[in-house]
Amino acid sequence: MHARTALTTPRRAATLRAMSFASKITRTPRPFEPDAAQDVSERFSDLAPELVEVLSGTAGCSPYLKGLMETEEDWLRAALTEAPDTAMERAMEVSGDTSSELSASLRAAKRRVALYAGLADLAGVFALEDVTGALTRFADLATERALTFQVAQEIRRGKLPGATEDDIASAGGAMALAMGKMGAGELNYSSDIDLIMLFDDSRYDEDDFHEARASLIRAVRRMSAMLSENTADGYVFRTDLRLRPDPSVTPVIISMEAAERYYESLGRTWERAAHIKARPCAGAIEAGWAYLDRLRPFVYRKHLDFAAIQDAHDMRLRIREHKGLGGPITLPGHDMKLGRGGIREIEFFTQTRQLIAGGRDPDLRLRGTVEGLTALADKDWVPRDVADTLIDHYRFHREVEHRVQMVRDAQTHQLPNSPQGFERLAAMMDEDRDALEKKLTDALTEVHDLTEGFFAPGSSDEGGVELEQDEAEIVEGWKAYPALRSSRAVTIFDRLKPDLLARLKGAARPREALINFDKFLRGLPAGVQLFSLFDANPPLVDLIVDITATAPALSVYLGRNAQVLDAVLGGDFFTDWPGEDGLMEDLAETLEALPDYETQLDGARRWMKEWHFRIGVHLLRGIVSADEAGREYADLADAVVQTLWPIVLEEFARKHGDPPGRGAVLIGMGSLGAHSVTAASDLDLIVIYDAPGDAMSEGRKPLGARAYYSRLTQAMVTALSAQMPEGRLYEVDMRLRPSGRQGPVATSLTAFGTYQREEAWTWEHLALTRARPVVGEDAIAAEVEAIRTEVLERTRDPATTIADVNDMRARIAEAKGQRGLLDPKIGPGRLQDIELVAQCAAVLSPETPRATLDQIAAGQDIGWITADEAEALSTAYGTFRRLQSAAKLLTDETLDLDAIGQGGRDFLFRTMKVDDGEALLETVSGCAERAQRAVEAILARTPGEAAA
Numbered sequence: 001m002h003a004r005t006a007l008t009t010p011r012r013a014a015t016l017r018a019m020s021f022a023s024k025i026t027r028t029p030r031p032f033e034p035d036a037a038q039d040v041s042e043r044f045s046d047l048a049p050e051l052v053e054v055l056s057g058t059a060g061c062s063p064y065l066k067g068l069m070e071t072e073e074d075w076l077r078a079a080l081t082e083a084p085d086t087a088m089e090r091a092m093e094v095s096g097d098t099s100s101e102l103s104a105s106l107r108a109a110k111r112r113v114a115l116y117a118g119l120a121d122l123a124g125v126f127a128l129e130d131v132t133g134a135l136t137r138f139a140d141l142a143t144e145r146a147l148t149f150q151v152a153q154e155i156r157r158g159k160l161p162g163a164t165e166d167d168i169a170s171a172g173g174a175m176a177l178a179m180g181k182m183g184a185g186e187l188n189y190s191s192d193i194d195l196i197m198l199f200d201d202s203r204y205d206e207d208d209f210h211e212a213r214a215s216l217i218r219a220v221r222r223m224s225a226m227l228s229e230n231t232a233d234g235y236v237f238r239t240d241l242r243l244r245p246d247p248s249v250t251p252v253i254i255s256m257e258a259a260e261r262y263y264e265s266l267g268r269t270w271e272r273a274a275h276i277k278a279r280p281c282a283g284a285i286e287a288g289w290a291y292l293d294r295l296r297p298f299v300y301r302k303h304l305d306f307a308a309i310q311d312a313h314d315m316r317l318r319i320r321e322h323k324g325l326g327g328p329i330t331l332p333g334h335d336m337k338l339g340r341g342g343i344r345e346i347e348f349f350t351q352t353r354q355l356i357a358g359g360r361d362p363d364l365r366l367r368g369t370v371e372g373l374t375a376l377a378d379k380d381w382v383p384r385d386v387a388d389t390l391i392d393h394y395r396f397h398r399e400v401e402h403r404v405q406m407v408r409d410a411q412t413h414q415l416p417n418s419p420q421g422f423e424r425l426a427a428m429m430d431e432d433r434d435a436l437e438k439k440l441t442d443a444l445t446e447v448h449d450l451t452e453g454f455f456a457p458g459s460s461d462e463g464g465v466e467l468e469q470d471e472a473e474i475v476e477g478w479k480a481y482p483a484l485r486s487s488r489a490v491t492i493f494d495r496l497k498p499d500l501l502a503r504l505k506g507a508a509r510p511r512e513a514l515i516n517f518d519k520f521l522r523g524l525p526a527g528v529q530l531f532s533l534f535d536a537n538p539p540l541v542d543l544i545v546d547i548t549a550t551a552p553a554l555s556v557y558l559g560r561n562a563q564v565l566d567a568v569l570g571g572d573f574f575t576d577w578p579g580e581d582g583l584m585e586d587l588a589e590t591l592e593a594l595p596d597y598e599t600q601l602d603g604a605r606r607w608m609k610e611w612h613f614r615i616g617v618h619l620l621r622g623i624v625s626a627d628e629a630g631r632e633y634a635d636l637a638d639a640v641v642q643t644l645w646p647i648v649l650e651e652f653a654r655k656h657g658d659p660p661g662r663g664a665v666l667i668g669m670g671s672l673g674a675h676s677v678t679a680a681s682d683l684d685l686i687v688i689y690d691a692p693g694d695a696m697s698e699g700r701k702p703l704g705a706r707a708y709y710s711r712l713t714q715a716m717v718t719a720l721s722a723q724m725p726e727g728r729l730y731e732v733d734m735r736l737r738p739s740g741r742q743g744p745v746a747t748s749l750t751a752f753g754t755y756q757r758e759e760a761w762t763w764e765h766l767a768l769t770r771a772r773p774v775v776g777e778d779a780i781a782a783e784v785e786a787i788r789t790e791v792l793e794r795t796r797d798p799a800t801t802i803a804d805v806n807d808m809r810a811r812i813a814e815a816k817g818q819r820g821l822l823d824p825k826i827g828p829g830r831l832q833d834i835e836l837v838a839q840c841a842a843v844l845s846p847e848t849p850r851a852t853l854d855q856i857a858a859g860q861d862i863g864w865i866t867a868d869e870a871e872a873l874s875t876a877y878g879t880f881r882r883l884q885s886a887a888k889l890l891t892d893e894t895l896d897l898d899a900i901g902q903g904g905r906d907f908l909f910r911t912m913k914v915d916d917g918e919a920l921l922e923t924v925s926g927c928a929e930r931a932q933r934a935v936e937a938i939l940a941r942t943p944g945e946a947a948a
Contacts, residue, residue, distance in 0.1 A: 015486045019083040022048050025126030030427040031060020040069055044077075051080055054123045061428040063124075064409040075112055084116075084125050088134050091116050093720030094145055097626035102149055103226055105363040108143050112139045118189065121399070128395050129370070131402070134188040136178075142236050143176050143195065146226045150219040160215040161208035171283030173200035174216050174253060175291075179243050183277035188398065190405035190412075192238040193227075196278070200287040201255035213255070220649055221255045238411065241489070243274060256291045263298045273351045276358075277367045300359035329444050329850035331422075331437055336401045341444030345451045346373075346394045353381050370679065383666050386450055393443045399425035400440070403428045404410035415440070467501070471511065474518050475501070477729065483524035483531075492531040496541070500534075503545045512901035513549035520548055520555040543617065550903035551620055551889045561609050561727060571717075573614055577632055583611065583639035591643070597651045601719055604644060611636050612747050616679060616889055619911075626882035628912050634677040640729055641666065641683065641720070642775040648719045652712050657699025661691020662707055664746065666716070667785060669736040673770035674850050676881075679888040683720065683730045685714040686737040686771075690749040690780050709746035717745075736767050749783060756791045762804035766839040768792060792848040800944040805840045806939050809833065821925060822895040824884040829932030831880045834873050837935050841865060844943055852877055864943040869934035876931035879912070881924065886911040899942040 028050075031037030037060030044055050059066035069076060079087035091112035096102030117134050120126035125798040126134070149169040149257045154160045163172045179194040181187050204212045227236045241252050245262035263271065272531045275295065280288025329340050337343045361379060366372045371392050377387035401413055403425055416422050426433040475497075484490050501666060504513045534541050541945045572632070578586065590607050591600045615636070619629040645666055653659070670684035671677050691705035703711065717732045738747050738755040748753075756768065771788055773781035816826045825831045838852045841859025849855050855872050859865035865873070887895045890904045897905055897917045905917065914920045 021080045021082075021084055021087070021120070021123070021125055022051050023052050024084060024123075024125040025054060027122070027430055029057035029122050030430055031057050032424040033060045033063075036060050036066055040066060043070070047077075047080065052857055054119060057427075058119060058122050058942075059425055062118070062406045064438075065115060065118050065406060068111055068118075072112055072115055072839075076115065077332045079112075079116060084120060088113070088116055088120075092138050092141055094141065099149070099226070102145065103231065104233050104410065106236045107225070107231065109138065110142070110236045111234060114189070114409070118402075121189075121402055122406075128398055131812075132181070132186045132188065132398070135189070135191070136182055136185045138300040139182050139187055139193050139237055140178070140281045143178075143193065143223075146223040146236075147171050147174060147176055147219070147282045150222040150226070151216070153222075154204050154215045154219050159218070161204065161211050170285075170287075172212075173203040173284050173287065174219065174282055175199065175256075175288040176282040176290060177275055177292075178279045178281035179275075180277060182281070186368060186398075190409050191401040192240045192411065194240045194243050195243060195281075196244045197253035197856045198256045198259055198288070198291065199253055199258050200265075201282070202285050209255075211250070217251045227552065238383060256287070260291070260294060263295060267298050269355070272299050272355055273348075275367070276351050276354055276372075279367060279435075295358075300355070300365065306927070312709075316616070329441065329448065331415055333417045334415045334440075335413050336397055336404070336415060336770070339444075341446070341448035343394065343397045345412075345447050346390050346397070349390065349451045350376065357381055376485050389446065390450060391919075393447050396439075396443055398448075399429070400425070402802075407826050427684075428878075466512075471514055472935040474514060476938060478521055481522055481524070483521055489531055496531060496534055500541055500545075503541060504548070512903065513545060515518065516548035516901075517544070519686075520544070520558055521560075528876075546620065546903075547617070550907045551616070551903070558613070561613075573617075574706065577624075577628075577635075580635040580638050582922045583635060584643050586641045587639055591647065597647070598724075600647060601644075601722075602724050602726045604640065604719075605724060605729055606728055608636065608640055609727065612674070612679070619885065620889060620907060622910065626885035627878070629885050630676060630881060631682070633679055634675045636673075637672055637681070637683060637730065638668075638675070638774060640687075641668070641672075641842070644719050644729075645716060645775040648716045649712065652699075652715050653699065655699060655701050656703050656708060656711075657697035658735060659689070659691070660695035660697045660703075660705045660708055660710070661689065662780060663777040663796065664689035665780040667784060668774040669767055670733070670770060672774070673772040673773075674852065675677050677851070678884055680892075681730075682733045684733045684736050684773075685717075686734060687716070687746040688749055688752050688780065688784055689746055690783075693748075706744065706748075710744055713746040736764075738764075749780060751785070753787045756787060762793075762801055763808055765792065765843055766805070766836070769839045769842040769848055769855065789848060792843055793846055796843070798844055801840065801843060802939055802942060805836060809836055809935075809939070812836075820894045820896075821886070821921060822883070822897070824880040824887060824895075825926065829876060829928035829930070831877065831884065833935050834877050834880075834931055836864075837873065837938055840939075861936070862943045863933075863939055863945070864941065869938060870936040872927075872930040872934045876912065876927040879927045882911055883924065 002625065037056040040059035041052055044052055047055075055069060059069060075091075079090065082090070092109055094102070094105045094109050096105045114132065117126070117131050120132045121128075141552060147167055148171050151160070151174055152168045155163045155165065155168060160172050161169075167173070175198050176197040177198060179196055181191055182193045182195075185195070198211070199216050201209060224239045224241060229235060241247070244250060244252075244254060245259055245266075250258075271377055276299065278292060280292070335342060337374060347369055350369050353376050354366070354372055355554045355846075357379070357739040364372070364375050364379065364381070366375055373382065373387045373391050373394075376382040377384045385759050396410075400415075402416065404412055406428070422433055422437060426436045429436060431439075456679075478484055478493075479490075484493060500517075504517055529801055534544070544555075544558075546556060587604065587607055591603055594600045594603045612633075613630045615624070615629050618624045618632075619626065624632065646921055649659070667673070667688060668684065669685045669686060671681045671687070672683050687709060689705065689709040691709070693705065695705040696702050697708050698703075704767075713734075717734070720729045721732045722728060734745055737743050737745065738752060738760070758765070760768075769792060771784075773784055812832065813828070814827075819826050823830065827833070832854075835852055837857070838855035841862070841864060842848050842850075842855040844864060845855075845858035845862050847861075848882075849858055849859050853874055856865060856870050856877075860867065860870045886908050890908065892898045893899070895908075897908075897920075900908065909916065909920060912920055912923065914923055
């Protein structure tokens, strides 16, 4: 046994040395006071030289730490032989069954934690986050022990109604919410701890509420005294409970329900920012997290919240004014926390951007400053180099702050006022004084420069923009608009106005741009959020000017739905199109996070508007072509319909039970079926179900099959088309169902087959060529497709079919006439004319394609359409589709080159690949004439004649 011990002891000793404090030393403070350093050097002379050097250097700089070394000598000697993490955990050991025992134990632990953290910080054994993390863990522990002890006293005296020994662990429903640096795990060396004390009122009967609250008030007061009173053993933490709602009139602990009511009705931006770092740290932890979940909508708004910038800027100015911290940066006495370029600047910069975007992106809801800056850079809210610079300066600032606090355990953030003080600070950091002062000046200046531009980006200089009289009258009229009814909105807008007017005046047609911007501004229900967003993001003003100078219809839409601009700054606005599957995944994820059906429907509208706006902007900016935009609009419509159908079905089934029979399928007709949706398309839908006529659902309110599917269809139509706070998704047209308006809104599979085989008119078979199952039961979709194929591929008399199409064409021409040379849809040789022939070709062909160009090719295959005619039809179809796509952005009326302005004309010419209006008219009329000749020639023959 002894031989084995002799063999292993040297190895164990070597391992301990490798893990110990001494092995991790990376820097050593220089002694500023040689006598104090010599005292400690002699006291610990038996230790390793590198340890003695750290201890004596520390003692020569910090009288406070020197005193702790002497008081805690025995404990420190043992701790220096252990792994640093182990030593720190051992420092936090607390015990005591009585108030005096626990109080003394907490204070002894505080001395040891402060001593070891200080030495580890100065020697580079701990990184900044290790130091602040250790201080925070001890603050959590101390708060937990003090709170549960005092609540236990109330319970044992029978003062907390209904509570037993089992309630001690959760402090009888009381909970300490760590705020500020404690909440973020960033406590500084001599920090207060900021706590909001709350209790879970749901644990107490209404009759017991006041008695329970009085008991918990007593417990919290005693807890605070246990932590903050300065006894012969020192203090644990100075405890500040004033961050609670309305602290001048509320007790030291309030109910969670009362706190929630306050924040919902009276909460201010600074309180929102404070709650970014909030964290339950003691007592009823689980109830605390649930409380923060309920408070999340207060902290993080659903829209990008750029108005928070102005609030934060005002708050900074008030702090500077109150503390007398204005003026240029000078080092003597400079406040490293609240002064220019200080720690608070970095924290405000980070928290404000988290407030702006955290409602949309949960990944930004982080408590730590470094973690928050890193996430903001990852999501492109802050340039990476800016984030890295601020992180470096934040760590440096915090290390300097710690050292000025370590000298005498003073709650200060101020740099020394004397040359001797700077010499001491430089010695603690083992740096040359001149070099340190330069480093401090550079860091403070750079932080101030980086953050000040963010918080105060604008100027109130009018800029000397000259306006014509009518233009000046338009601008003067803005004062009466809802968006400018608040003084705060006016203040921000006045800062924006000179630059905005200058950009509008620089547009191709300045007056048109101003008029369209006026339409946009008139439609805004409020302005603070949007103007703040412009103020912080000047490139966004360029986009607005581009839209207002080019697309008046889009600018009016934007005025009514300004929240879609959130998407522009959301990080992925200009990334590649995700496709239908990517859209469905994104929408499903968005809706899954929303709490109820109505909120999901509104969320779907908000989501759809953002993507719809993105397609329009991409088309306007030339990022996508008109053909690509058309495919994207179609993907978007498909994604919305496919994602909402199961949600509507689930909500309907909650009341009426699961669908009777085999279920239903939703069939897309018209442009939806052909996957050719435009920016302003209605959705043509029919619903087909399969269930026995006597089938009933099994729910709280059962329905027969016909009533069930009719009402389910109406619920889906409502989900898509109802006007809600976020607008509507799509207009829905169900007239293409069997029997049209007279038929039931949902059709049984059997009735659908019978109608298409025996009763449908030729025009209904033409419409059937574009029918496509979009969402629903796969088996029923397959049977619908089989019926479609059977009906369309059966032998029919070509001459009769063509005669019916000629008759239809004549009726359309008589009813709708010609709407102008630039109308892409109605008129000879235009879209409707071409689609009519193409659908007829699909009916006459043995194949039944859905897309118009494929249908034209099928007509060529059966010898009904010549190659030249197919080329004329296809070219005209592509031309008019591009014209239609561009026109929908420019106006809701018939396209008029004079009315759309120069910006609109430039966009239209670029989209149509022509140089001017004359060339556009020539292209359009030429395509229409060639297509008209082709249509009339085709409809004058039967299949086979073209080939012959």
